[in-house]
Amino acid sequence: xxxxxxxxxxxxxxxxxxxxxxxxxxxxxxxxxxxxxxxxxxxxxxxxxxxxxxxxxxxxxxxxxxxxxxxxxxxxxxxxxxxxxxxxxxxxxxxxxxxxxxxxxxxxxxxxxxxxxxxxxxxxxxxxxxxxxxxxxxxxxxxxxxxxxxxxxxxxxxxxxxxxxxxxxxxxxxxxxxxxxxxxxxxxxxxxxxxxxxxxxxxxxxxxx
Numbered sequence: 001x002x003x004x005x006x007x008x009x010x011x012x013x014x015x016x017x018x019x020x021x022x023x024x025x026x027x028x029x030x031x032x033x034x035x036x037x038x039x040x041x042x043x044x045x046x047x048x049x050x051x052x053x054x055x056x057x058x059x060x061x062x063x064x065x066x067x068x069x070x071x072x073x074x075x076x077x078x079x080x081x082x083x084x085x086x087x088x089x090x091x092x093x094x095x096x097x098x099x100x101x102x103x104x105x106x107x108x109x110x111x112x113x114x115x116x117x118x119x120x121x122x123x124x125x126x127x128x129x130x131x132x133x134x135x136x137x138x139x140x141x142x143x144x145x146x147x148x149x150x151x152x153x154x155x156x157x158x159x160x161x162x163x164x165x166x167x168x169x170x171x172x173x174x175x176x177x178x179x180x181x182x183x184x185x186x187x188x189x190x191x192x193x194x195x196x197x198x199x200x201x202x203x204x205x206x207x208x209x
Contacts, residue, residue: 004174011177012106013071018099019132020045020072024079025092026140034080040139041076042069047132052107052124056116093192096133096145100152101184104129104159105177118164125160126153129184150191154198159184 023044027037046062046069053060062068107128111121130153133145145152163180167173190196 007174008106008109008177011102013068015099015102015106016045016049016068017071017075018095018102019048019136020075021079022092022096022099022133023072023136024076025095026136026142027076028079028083030140034076037076037080038073040136041079042072043139044132044136045069045072045075047135048103048107048128048130049132051131052111052128055127056111056114056120056124058110058114061110090192097155097185097188097192100129100133100156100188101159101181103132104156104184105163105180108160108163108180109173109177112164112167118168122157122160122164125163126156129156129160150195150197151187152191155184155187155191158187 020041023040023042024037026044027040032040049061052058104125106125108121108125110128111124112118116124130145133152136142137144159180161180162183163176166176166179171179187196
């Protein structure tokens with residue numbers, strides 16, 4: 001396995017771990033038991049990638065490689081042991097931002113590598129990056145990430161599009177992936193820190209992003 005493949009695999013596992021941790025933290029906020037911690041972590045960690053694989057007709061990635069589930073359960077156990085009080089109040093938001101940025105690139109990359117057209121690959125990147133968080137919020141009875149005022153889908157879209165477009169003009173995968181990740185994370189960080197949002201219907205700026 002070459003260095004690029006190793007880096008992409010590490011990024012994939014890292015995104016799963018981060019999303020898994022956000023799922024466990026959501027369970028912690030609701031004071032659920034350890035089994036529910038694991039369930040939230042697994043569903044959040046692999047949910048977006050599962051939807052992507054189903055839509056593009058690929059083998060669901062974690063079925064043949066259950067180590068992804070192990071990573072999710074390990075993240076859940078870590079949150080359970082360390083305890084949510086050890087985390088700062090904004091940790092879930094920032095972990096989610098990191099996972100979203102990584103998955104926007106990973107999702108688009110996998111779709112493109114399987115022959116999915118560029119526009120569809122971008123959409124797959126967005127779905128991979130956001131769907132796990134949507135499931136997490138539904139399970140935890142929290143406002144969906146899609147309905148919050150600051151940008152969320154837009155950073156995922158920008159990151160996936162940056163990666164795909166750079167690939168189309170001949171940029172190697174590694175720098176294109178880094179650029180896509182940085183683009184997504186920068187926009188999401190701006191939304192978290194400064195409440196960046198897109199104008200809503202009628203010119204309002206507090207619309208969903």
